Amino acid sequence: MSALVLDGKALAQKTEEELSARVAVLKEKSGGQTPILATILVGDDPASATYVKMKGNACRRIGMDSMQVELPSSTTTEELLAKIEALNANPNVHGILLQHPVPAQIDERACFDAISLEKDVDGVTCLGFGRMAMGEEAYGCATPKGIMRLLEAYNIEMEGKHAVVVGRSPILGKPMAAMLLNANATVTICHSRTQDLAEHIRRADIVVGAVGKPEFIKAEWIKDSAVVVDAGYHPGGVGDIELGPLTERVAAYTPVPGGVGPMTINTLIYQSVDSGERKIG
Amino acid sequence: MSALVLDGKALAQKTEEELSARVAVLKEKSGGQTPILATILVGDDPASATYVKMKGNACRRIGMDSMQVELPSSTTTEELLAKIEALNANPNVHGILLQHPVPAQIDERACFDAISLEKDVDGVTCLGFGRMAMGEEAYGCATPKGIMRLLEAYNIEMEGKHAVVVGRSPILGKPMAAMLLNANATVTICHSRTQDLAEHIRRADIVVGAVGKPEFIKAEWIKDSAVVVDAGYHPGGVGDIELGPLTERVAAYTPVPGGVGPMTINTLIYQSVDSGERKIG
Known part of the structure; x- marks a missing residue:
């Protein structure tokens, strides 16, 4: 059975239509x-x-x-x-x-x-991160928030699942872990000092690759029922995860390109429209 | 072989002596x-x-x-x-x-x-949490920071170790996870929605119990070589972890009482003295 493709490009396009309509309403009203x-x-x-x-x-x-x-x-x-x-x-x-x-x-x-805080639509401030992590209102960091929007759009179950985030950068791994925790996943954060990375990934229901190294995460480490999110993009159109062997056997995956990438900019404009509505509306 | 006792009471007393001397110097100078x-x-x-x-x-x-x-x-x-x-x-x-x-x-x-931020010596603000999590200067939340100080005082190795934090409260589990990650541990955060909690804990090199339920974490889930940190305190002098059977077989543990508890207030005054030195000094 083929895996479900988490089509970020399609979701971004559909969201752009909705955002266009919201901007039109705002223009009309104001x-x-x-x-x-x-x-x-x-x-x-x-x-x-x-x-x-x-x-x-x-x-x-x-x-x-x-x-x-x-x-x-x-x-x-x-x-x-x-x-x-x-x-x-x-x-x-x-x-x-x-x-x-x-x-x-x-x-x-x-x-x-x-x-x-209210203009931090890319979600890069320490304050915004802290508020988001504590469940307070704040714009999420664009790439991980885009990933969450994509998972939610496809009704990927996160509650109680074991999510393994590989990478701990300020704008990807750390906020990704906090968002998955907020969605009630059990979250493991792996990084360059992690011992037995393969073993951690073997246990993951949801894997997020956010290391910035081409196909660093091997297909054989990932179990059949996993949801695979690849936040990397490298020359030759490959991500951080060896996706090729996975497309026929995992539960779902984000393609590279066309998965996570389009959701990042989409989240930036999504949050900008929200901010505009709060001020102009 | 008996486990190493992480004696928070003794470390707090020793630290109080050092802090007394620092306060005396500050008084003298100012x-x-x-x-x-x-x-x-x-x-x-x-x-x-x-x-x-x-x-x-x-x-x-x-x-x-x-x-x-x-x-x-x-x-x-x-x-x-x-x-x-x-x-x-x-x-x-x-x-x-x-x-x-x-x-x-x-x-x-x-x-x-x-x-x-500069007066948040108890480490409770979202901004302070966000800055700490991002590796920027900020006072740590008192209980998890006290635990880190205790682990460091006993030279407990954290880098590359698998730390499992059970609990995700704003003043304990979340900052604890961020601090352990900053210390280069691989960190898993478990909570009330976690499936197979016992399995996660079995894999832990370092276990932090921060759930607020008496002896909720069972001794049999914890491996022999683990470092056990119990942040709970309940009537009858028990913590969140069933410590009794562990004292002879794990690598190290915090007693209840006398482990984590004394380090919380100690960290509050430790950070207050630091703040005073920055302003008065």
């Missing part, structure tokens, strides 16, 4: 106002520029605006903080995205944490 | 100033009153002061928030403890989160 996402790009890394452009395009597809802030690679922490404070104070801005990574001389954590 | 912990007790719950008194006594034992704020059980959220804001603004106050639980009409989470 005499033309739309949610606005401010994107901040520091320096001239081509990959970062592409990501920011994709995010701006996603905004436009659903009828909302983005405000593109571009700062030179020589920007200081103080200058970036001042820019973020100005965007926090700007009532026309409903969400702020600071594109990671910023140049090395900038204190990125301080800059992320300067984003006000 | 012309008589000491760190001050403000304790807030709302209502007249006798157990809470006793805890607050114990915390004040611990301050006095090491030569620092406590400022005892007592509010009636009819206090509103707004009144409590105003009190906390006043203490945040008071330069003579270096730490703030809001005794849990507060009367039901009060939004406890909002009041905890109103405590400023």
Whole structure:
């Protein structure tokens, strides 16, 4: 039997239709106002520029605006903080995205944490993470929140299941573990210092690969009934998990590409529309 | 072979001597100033009153002061928030403890989160939790931080070990899991919805019992080489773990009483002295 494909691309497209309708309602009610996402790009890394452009395009597809802030690679922490404070104070801005990574001389954590909670639609602040982990209202970090939205859309049962998250980065592994715990899964967090990684993964009902190494997680470690979530993307269109041998035998999996990837940007605009509705509505 | 006893009472006493010396130095340098912990007790719950008194006594034992704020059980959220804001603004106050639980009409989470980060010496704010979990500077939540201090004092190896935390409360299980992860353990968080709890515990190198139910975790689930941490305390002097049969066969364990308990208040004053040193020093 073929595994269920958790089609992030399809869900993102369907969600964009719903978001377009919500933005249209908001415009109608407010005499033309739309949610606005401010994107901040520091320096001239081509990959970062592409990501920011994709995010701006996603905004436009659903009828909302983005405000593109571009700062030179020589920007200081103080200058970036001042820019973020100005965007926090700007009532026309409903969400702020600071594109990671910023140049090395900038204190990125301080800059992320300067984003006000209600505009942290990418879910990168320590405060937002802490609130989310404690079950308080906050926007979730975009990639893990996108994964949760995908699992929920396919009615994947999480309560009481054993979820194994491989990776513990601030914007993926850690918030992913907290979200799965909030969904009442039993959660194990594995990482580079984990002994017997294969043994941990063999026990997983839900596996999330978030290590950033191509096909690091082997198919043979994963049991037949597992739900497989691959948050990696590497040249050649492979993820963090050796997916090939799994597509016929596991319960469900996210394809690469077209699984987790489209849900990240989709969650960013989803949360931006929510923020806009709270302010404009 | 007998297990190593993780003697929290002895470590707390030894630490009090060190803290007394640090407070004396601070007094000497500053012309008589000491760190001050403000304790807030709302209502007249006798157990809470006793805890607050114990915390004040611990301050006095090491030569620092406590400022005892007592509010009636009819206090509103707004009144409590105003009190906390006043203490945040008071330069003579270096730490703030809001005794849990507060009367039901009060939004406890909002009041905890109103405590400023640098005075959150009990480690109860969402911001402090988020920062700690992300590896940023913040005071740890007192009980799990006390457990970490105890494990470190006995040189218990955590890196690469499989730690199973049973319980996911905001002030115990969740921060405990984050701290063990920061110490490079592989961490599993179990809770009331976990299936096969016994199986998870059988695999644990380090078990932390934080469920609040007397001897809920059975001795037979725990392997011989495990390090056993019992954060529970119940009438009759029993914890959350059936410790009796374990004392002769596991690697190490925290006794009840005299293990985790003394480390909680000790961590509160330890962090209060640190805060005082940063302000007065």
